[in-house]
Amino acid sequence: MKTKFVAVILGVLIVAMMLAGCSGNTSDETYIAVISKGFQHQFWQAVQAGAEKAAVDYEVTITFEGPETEAMVDKQVEMVQAALDKNPAALCLAALDTQALLPLLERAQEEGIPVVGFDSGVDSDIPVSTAATDNLAAAALAADKMAELIGDAGQVAVIVHDQTSRTGIDRRDGFVNQMESKHPNIEIVDIQYGEGDHLKSTELAKAIIQAHPDLKGFFGANEGSIIGVLNAVSELDKVGDIVVIGYDSGQQQMDAILSGAEAGAITQDPIGIGYKCVEAAVKALNGEDLPKMIDTGFHWYDKSNIDDDTIAALLYK
């Protein structure tokens, strides 16, 4: 009985090791550990694709991991710990909470493992560089497009994913500051936070539209937020009456842009974020000087350019 149980466990492990073999971490190539803030969301899948592309181009081996939700700070700590135990040449990291990771970051520094931040980065002096979108500038572009589409006057509202993360704060402030300084006739009537949850964002957006019947525009600051806005606009039969501008991509949002329900959106370059962080790690290992910030770029896309090669390559479904 005992032996049977042990045999079964061994069987499972042999399968696991075969899977490990498939991931190709057996060669003597330089190994770079990439730890993100998530792994099942489409955005992170695109970042992973970019990181893997860089791994092929620069002939290094990478692993890509992230916790199941962005709340799981402790799980990310354990991932970084296990990654450091694998003696990586470099570590690419999008920290959920820099404070919680500090002992491990110091360990990496002591062991001479360069750390490269990406996306929301690592809030300390330890990273040699950070590859991220300039979210303030990107949200300001969304504000300019909004002003252009509603005739530079009227009421608009915003749904943001949260008020604590760097991306949430920057996208909100980028949009609000641009409106205040460049478009004084536009009034932002409400800003609400929906945790990036489709349903929650829908309910919030519906309440805002009902409270402000003259609303002319709506900005959703990430994929979950904009899907909520689109649901609200269609459920309240306001398609065409309210100019909707979004962020990132995803099949649902792209369909809305093609159908005209959404005017357009800002896309970051998730593939570029993944690519440039691994590239920066390789350069750091070669002793090259790196800028503190690497802007991975952003673009406006709408019905007219959604199929262009340069834009289509950045969009994930």
Place this chain on the structure above:
Amino acid sequence: METILKSKNSLFRSDATQKLMAFAGLIALFVVFSIASPNFFQFSNIIGILLATAVNGILALGATFVIITAGIDLSVGTVMTLSAVMTGVFITVMGLPVYVGVLGGLTTGALAGFINGSIISRMKIPPFVATLGMLYIAKGLSLVISGLKPVYFNDTPSFKEIAMGSILGKIIPGFEVPNAVLILFGAAFIAHLILNKTVLGRYTYAIGSNEEATRLSGVNVTFWKTAIYALAGSFAGLGGVMIAARLNSAQPALGAGYELDAIAAVVIGGTSLSGGEGTILGTIIGAFIISVLTNGLRILSVPQEWQIVVTGTIVILAVYADILRRRQ
């Protein structure tokens, strides 16, 4: 009462078999991972595994008591979070001494457990429903009290030392085992004593074997059940202090899903969800099996999505092995 005691005695033998089996499984995992990767059996990685077990292991200790009574506690994860947040409020916001904050965290957990127990034993609401309610209440309160922001312990460096310092390292230089690991083993030892040497432990088994018979033999089941849930809550409170010390911050959005990891550890360790049976040693081995598996698959660079599949498979296999043993 006599029949209960008798059945408990026969259970000890089968428990021993289960423990041995689970332990053999744990050793097998160690051997296989050590052969598969040179990075696995390293001091720092073994410490990493022990550290990764600390929080889940402590939560699982409390869950063991509840599950032996044939109950369930779904609130351990978010009660842990609430206790962590309260510890942060006491220490960082109110500026109370660290030990007061730690006691406050433990008390928060015990209080939540006491409420769980009272709802279950006095209002006769099934444990699944009562603790599901507490899961939401504790989650909501954590967010409300923290104002959605993590509470940091930057002004009190000694707090972090509770989990991350190393008393052993001071006694034996170079043997830097974090205190969190000692606390896990200490808590397990205390849980073992409570379960095997006290009235509370005896009634835990008795209620799980046959609640009605226990009541008819004159035991105040309402009181003891409440006490058992309060004890489980205290372990969740300790888990909260540990995770806050580990992360040097109380993260208010954390904790959902942790109850499932704790229940998995208890079940792999041979405690039956139908009650009356289970040991602390089994639970600790179960918690280690989960951590070793997670860590080992990570070290082998198995794709993350497959790691989850393997963990699920192990849970089912462990329980199936238990069922086969019972049939014999």
